[in-house]
Amino acid sequence: MIAYSVEDGIAKIYLNNPPLNILNMNLMRELGDAVDRASHDASVRAILVGTRIEKAFSAGADVKEHLPDKAPYMLDEFKKLIEKILFNEKPTVAAVKGACLGGGFELAMAFDFVVAGNSAVLGTPEIMLSSMPPIAAILMPRISGIRGALRVVLLGENITAQDAAGMGMLTKVVPDNEVDAEALKIARSAAGLSLAAVKILKKVFWAGLVMDLSEGFQHANDTYVKELIKTQDGVEGLRAFLEKRKPVWSDR
Template structure:
């Protein structure tokens, strides 16, 4: 398989594994996202895969997208590249499984919860804190109402609060919560289950479910992206939120 700098990617025994490896907390910069897109693209035509597992090295699944890539000339290329990852995830022909240890925050939360199945340890955390920077997470704006309903989506996105794996399970963002000691056995059992199924049936079942979502996702993410890029990210408050984060100071909102 192709070698990457910021991820590890392999295919073995009908399972593809993509590991984020940008310590300490796997903040996704544009180079990392390009590698993820490339890796996902490489298996989009593979018909005999039974699963894609996405996990991470280190103390967090991912703390999100690099704040500096939200600014200046990087903003629009970054958001297009970020969304390209999710289009590729829809195109992957096999079930996708996120294995979450530690925090999945911001873009990391979006990446994990967009997978078909999410297994998390009881120490994992999930959150979309973008509102604290006067931003919103476009993928979660589109996907979370499918996963957890309108009211819970609004609570997560408007408060920016981080929730436990247990609450994420209750709210439908996570499939299973296990102890760290039981994580590998749980993942192994799930993969054994999927390997026992017809790859064709897995692929077409997933395709059928995702097709229902894909058309609305493609349409909605384009509209949400335009609100994000044309109305929000270059606003005074969003720029203040980004700069205050990088400068490690409280934001001073113009529209408070």
């Protein structure tokens, strides 16, 4: 259900669970294992997740696994997967085509960068089944604000890629046949950064979302002084700029 490869420092992970890449627990575990593999591979500098199925990034979690006997296990598995992506120390990119609904939508929102095709359809229809999308309920207000989040989560509306981009949910919308190329372009750009700096910046970014502004500013300053500037890359980047040369990253 997963295709995995590494090329030029980019781990390419593609969902392939016909017909709609339904996220059952087996696929969640496989994807989580693939993300772990990329995270622990020193040759990987960015992680890209896409789909081998043109009509769906993922149409959501398996409804059968929402029933009382399986729901606690499914939700725990999904939470672990989301956190592996959301808090990953490496840059992550999602390439979204077709249906991106329910758990598939929540999965896509966990990535640092999300590229979607013009015809992509996004949303969380769980409320229509008297259910709820737990990840989206917590994550979406932080991504798109209260009004945009409520439109998607509470009304259960399917929205276009253009609407989603307007609400801050997507990095870029491109023609359907350009999704993979554009996602790869962003992954390559991110792969050229110092992983030492990326790791520290992402940690500050997410921590700051749950702090008040003053506390967040101080946390960012402290992290810069106590962590970032003490890395080899933190000094290398500044010296390279001053010496008018390209930096050579050690990722330390």
